Amino acid sequence: xxxxxxxxxxxxxxxxYHKSRVRxxxxxxxxxxxxxxxxxxxxxxxRSNYTTGLFADVVLMDIPQESDVQAKLxxxxxxxxxxxxxATC
Numbered sequence: 769x770x771x772x773x774x775x776x777x778x779x780x781x782x783x784x785y786h787k788s789r790v791r792x793x794x795x796x797x798x799x800x801x802x803x804x805x806x807x808x809x810x811x812x813x814x815r816s817n818y819t820t821g822l823f824a825d826v827v828l829m830d831i832p833q834e835s836d837v838q839a840k841l842x843x844x845x846x847x848x849x850x851x852x853x854x855a856t857c
Contacts, residue, residue, distance in 0.1 A: 808824050
């Protein structure tokens with residue numbers, strides 16, 4: 769483990785209960801798993817420290833920042849759904 773990972777692991781006692789509980793559950797899952805290497809998916813990796821220092825192959829997936837184009841596409845999609853809903857009523 770890198771120094772930063774060790775430091776984070778040691779600082780677990782100062783985390784909130786939720787973070788500590790999730791970290792504990794992930795550690796238990798990894799230690800009890802019979803398949804090696806353990807593979808985990810960390811969604812929202814930019815803000816997540818739950819998988820730091822685990823002895824597992826972690827795939828980090830992050831949702832990209834919302835752009836103007838994405839916001840417009842969401843509005844268009846929502847408008848289409850509303851039109852279909854009102855057409856069936």
